[in-house]
Amino acid sequence: AQTVTQSQPEMSVQEAETVTLSCTYDTSESNYYLFWYKQPPSRQMILVIRQEAYKQQNATENRFSVNFQKAAKSFSLKISDSQLGDTAMYFCACSSYNTDKLIFGTGTRLQVFP
Amino acid sequence: GAVVSQHPSWVICKSGTSVKIECRSLDFQATTMFWYRQFPKQSLMLMATSNEGSKATYEQGVEKDKFLINHASLTLSTLTVTSAHPEDSSFYICSARRDRGGTEAFFGQGTRLTVV
Numbered sequence: 293a294q295t296v297t298q299s300q301p302e303m304s305v306q307e308a309e310t311v312t313l314s315c316t317y318d319t320s321e322s323n324y325y326l327f328w329y330k331q332p333p334s335r336q337m338i339l340v341i342r343q344e345a346y347k348q349q350n351a352t353e354n355r356f357s358v359n360f361q362k363a364a365k366s367f368s369l370k371i372s373d374s375q376l377g378d379t380a381m382y383f384c385a386c387s388s389y390n391t392d393k394l395i396f397g398t399g400t401r402l403q404v405f406p
Numbered sequence: 407g408a409v410v411s412q413h414p415s416w417v418i419c420k421s422g423t424s425v426k427i428e429c430r431s432l433d434f435q436a437t438t439m440f441w442y443r444q445f446p447k448q449s450l451m452l453m454a455t456s457n458e459g460s461k462a463t464y465e466q467g468v469e470k471d472k473f474l475i476n477h478a479s480l481t482l483s484t485l486t487v488t489s490a491h492p493e494d495s496s497f498y499i500c501s502a503r504r505d506r507g508g509t510e511a512f513f514g515q516g517t518r519l520t521v522v
Binding site: 334343398399 | 447498515
């Protein structure tokens with residue numbers, strides 16, 4: 293079974309600053325994948341970034357990067373140069389090749405202030 | 407990115423009636439589709455996983471007879487909430503994947519169901 297834990301219900305950051313969202317996970321699978329999804333007020337889920345567990349290099353997508361610590365089962369998301377449009381719920385998620393299910397954490401509500 | 411269309415966006419139904427929600431992958435064939443339920447300000451709870459042509463796999467605690475899932479083709483899955491009750495009111499979201507495991511899951515825009 294997979295579990296995903298996000299310990300920060302809410303975070304806030306000023307525009308142009310950097311913020312880090314935390315995520316820990318647990319899985320018995322050896323071949324798994326980690327994701328961060330964004331859910332803006334429209335409620336449309338949008339993929340932010342994806343990491344294959346077998347890759348040591350941290351994934352990056354423009355202003356978004358992750359700190360993947362496999363031994364600690366930690367997968368944090370760093371947002372640099374925060375923008376007002378980054379205001380949303382952010383969900384960490386995990387899936388494995390075998391189970392194929394995408395399991396979400398409880399989410400972190402991020403507010404970006406001008 | 408690929409497009410997943412969910413219909414309707416919102417629906418109001420009377421207690422005791424059934425309501426069907428459709429999820430279509432518009433520009434790709436989905437090997438797997440997932441149905442989630444989201445309560446206000448909460449996470450997405452996986453309800454079931456469906457594969458084309460086979461029975462859906464339900465998560466523990468989800469009533470199979472209440473939430474009927476049909477995956478008739480590689481581009482269409484439906485969720486029917488049968489004999490709806492007010493406690494079934496929620497936001498339902500579908501997602502679809504081209505391939506297994508680690509590929510991106512694409513999400514529909516969700517359906518807000520209100521049972522009165």
